[in-house]
Amino acid sequence: MRTHYCGLVDEALIGRTVTLCGWADVARDLGGLCFIDLRDHEGIVQIVAEPSDAEGNAGVLAAAAAVGYEDCLRVTGVVRKREAINAKIRTGRVEVVATRIELLNKAEPLPFHAHENPGEDIRLKYRYLDLRRPEMQQMMRTRIRLVQALRRWLDERGFQDIETPILTKATPEGARDFLVPARMHPGEFYALPQSPQLFKQILMMAGFDRYYQIARCFRDEALRADRQLEFTQLDMEFAWVSERDVQDTVEEMIRVVFREVKGVELADPFLRMTYAEAMRRYGSDKPDLRNPMEFTDVAEFVKGCEFKVFTDWANHADGRVVALRAPGGAQFSRKQIDDYGAHAAKYGAKGLAWMKVEDAAKGREGIHSPIAKFLDDATLAAIVKATGARTGDAIFFGAATYKTASDFMGALRLKLGKDLGLVAEGWAPLWVTDFPMFEWDDEEKRYVALHHPFTAPAVDDEADLRANAKIAVSRGYDMVLNGNEIGGGSIRIHRSSMQSAVFDLLGIGAEEAQAKFGFLLDALKYGAPPHGGIAFGIDRIAALMAGTESIRDVIAFPKTTSAQCLMTGAPSPVPEAQLAEVHIRVAERKAE
């Protein structure tokens, strides 16, 4: 239907006749001359309709004059040099003098135009118009190129792309499953996979050695801005490997794809940090290292002070008192400080103590703080020294359990870094390693797995693990980029007895383990090789590469935070007969 793409018409074609297809981006009728910007996925070219063309046809101008926004056109014409060069577009040195303008499909008046961004609900409802916007085309293309680059790299290295099922077994562990009633088995259900975790482990036991899949995963969780019901991960697994085999391999992969897609050189090697160090310095297991701010633990200094919140937590076995220096923060207004307190409260803070260093040379006199009166001169001086605070800085304090203090002070660190313009440009990748094996869940009064129940502990002996469960370290690892956990993985348990021991520690009894994970326990008995792997969040990496905060910008048809597709109207009611076929009924709402 066409000879060239609009966006690729160039000076080499001057004098040639071309046929182009595209949308009318802009049409301008300048009395006796008509200009149309014709747009396809490659870009825009200017079409000119003159009173009569070279062969004396006058119809072209009339056809051009009738063109409206987003009409779908086929245009034949002759390429010529443009007089007024438009440096903003790739085709700006040429234009096409139309000899024929064919209306392929008329567009009705638009809810919004390709150059506008009318708000997300409208964009999602008319996603086909939204995606025509060059900005969206670019972001989607970044994702496409990311996935291509990943596949190319993996294929060249012998990783085998193997599909695993979407209709799988319900295994209530971790997030909530999506359920699918089974028509042929009344009262039974399939579940959509939260990840292909067990299948990829089974593939290693089945002799596939190096596996990958760009896999769709499903979690029926409350949606946050950066979550979708369904998401895409690059899922990888390796047989006969150690942590470093996996890490070194995928670190190189990530470097290559950033080079190919973004033209960026990431650090080689990536920085490495234990979980303990990341929590200590940044209050986060996914620290954004573009932000230079670091915590200072001050429990030692305030153990004996007269501020009860400090002394309580400084002397508590699981407590933390941490200070964070905010360079230039002495300028904060009372309102700003209150806002930071409110922000910290969202992450669990009961209060946020603060101190302004108005003149570092003046000791107590130079410090403005509601808590100064509870601290003696030596303590004040020690804090100022330890945090490195200078004249004009502020210091914020968090005191709570180790975890809570780390959480809210970590959140505060991120906000302060942005507000104070301290976050550097660029890319800060790192590995976080040596995670705890278990976290104690105070509500459920049992251990929960920090990664997942298939992660191997650093110790190889079940008795050792049982004896030291509280402090056991796992063989899990996360790849972190600019404060985002973009990949997470581990070496897996490959012996049946160790897997049973871990299930046991997690409060999953032998019977329950057999019912849910019997096939895994069986498979581990038949010579399962040592194996490990990792999974990367494609949506998040694509969003980072595309420079957008929202993963919805790199998903063609995303759902809203209320789990709806505004374009198609999913989810929707279905007829009773259809429910009966799969042996279910809608429960009375009042029974909920």
Place this chain on the structure above:
Amino acid sequence: MRTHYCGLVDEALIGRTVTLCGWADVARDLGGLCFIDLRDHEGIVQIVAEPSDAEGNAGVLAAAAAVGYEDCLRVTGVVRKREAINAKIRTGRVEVVATRIELLNKAEPLPFHAHENPGEDIRLKYRYLDLRRPEMQQMMRTRIRLVQALRRWLDERGFQDIETPILTKATPEGARDFLVPARMHPGEFYALPQSPQLFKQILMMAGFDRYYQIARCFRDEALRADRQLEFTQLDMEFAWVSERDVQDTVEEMIRVVFREVKGVELADPFLRMTYAEAMRRYGSDKPDLRNPMEFTDVAEFVKGCEFKVFTDWANHADGRVVALRAPGGAQFSRKQIDDYGAHAAKYGAKGLAWMKVEDAAKGREGIHSPIAKFLDDATLAAIVKATGARTGDAIFFGAATYKTASDFMGALRLKLGKDLGLVAEGWAPLWVTDFPMFEWDDEEKRYVALHHPFTAPAVDDEADLRANAKIAVSRGYDMVLNGNEIGGGSIRIHRSSMQSAVFDLLGIGAEEAQAKFGFLLDALKYGAPPHGGIAFGIDRIAALMAGTESIRDVIAFPKTTSAQCLMTGAPSPVPEAQLAEVHIRVAERKAE
């Protein structure tokens, strides 16, 4: 953990120390010497354990003697030239003299061994052992290479790989949907996509120009041997194209992947055949052209004969009387002929008339047939001549409606071709085109779409289509290979008014159309470009390439014909509380 792969140890490594990981495929204790065949995904290499190694360590022989089938081992040793060359394996000129044998994971006694095929149920239950079998590894690899070759070809040509949702809107059209209750929307459901059809059309309207996806699709249909609940298709769509643009492009793609994966040159160009011709000559819209047998229509000859079944259908407006010559069929026993009759009956035959040509020179005297007495000499002679039957052949006759006669005689043709050894080796691809737009559904008393309701008719005018719906031809096309429809596609409707007209002809009222497909009808109003595409069945193409009848052999974790995963036990019951969370209950079985 290893320096080389087992299957790749070769003479270049002689004298070198290697470390290998793998499974003990066979272990033979020859009194004072032990041989282990160590297997990984690349193949097998022979390990030798001698009474003491070069450094005088005696432990190796003891370790080797303790090895059992499928134990997972790490072996270090020195490569040496093998005395008794084993030409059957790639590594057959070398062996590895072990200096260390490390048991990584002991295997319990196996339900079956990697060299056995113990029946499909056991294989599927222990899929991890089944997939270790070299035969399965090869078949899975064929699939992996197919998908790789397709992606490479598509990526090089600028096709954009875009993911579409798995949680979509229920649109009861075509096959039965899988439903997923929506937790956040009580009483509402998502559906799993039967194909990304509407999303890919929307992507064309969204300006993506050339799309592909290796897409998972779901149909809750009765499972036949060659169907799965979920299956994989290569889904493609093109903007601004005609049928030939699509066909020529993908035909070249299929030729390239067969060349790359199988080393086979497919015909260039593919044969082309209309639906009408395929039905006339082969009684099938997916004829296997490796089978040379063709139909002969004989209604003209038997219109006035005395065999009522023939005359009835020969004079019926929608009837067909068709003959099929079976070369050498005069040898069939009465039992064989009865069996063919039973086979035809499965496809709708009420009876199967037959005729043996025992001596073609003798006219009526040379023919043995229960129906000969109803046919005069001229008719007999005309039939023999038209079918080209010679001495020793048989002729089978089908008389019924055009569709039924075609169906059962087409099925008979396939069976006869196999039984008589007439099916040639090799690959017989073709395009089938010019399908009817609609089929009349006698039960529902309405038209149904032969492809799907979004397929464009050959006529561009709604009034014309309405007036001639019964004989309307669509712009659909199928790619057929060796009797399998491996791909199907069409040019789509790109105008809203035509789409509404087709919905109307299919008995989908304006209100229903708006409720189910409103977003498509809307999208068509905003300058939708002409577009079309195709989808290929990856599972089937992989099975053909792998030389297996069953697509389950090229799916890592398939379900049985009763829709179960024998390994994981899906589907399964789930606790009431989990159902309550998604606002459903299991219906009483008695109420079904």
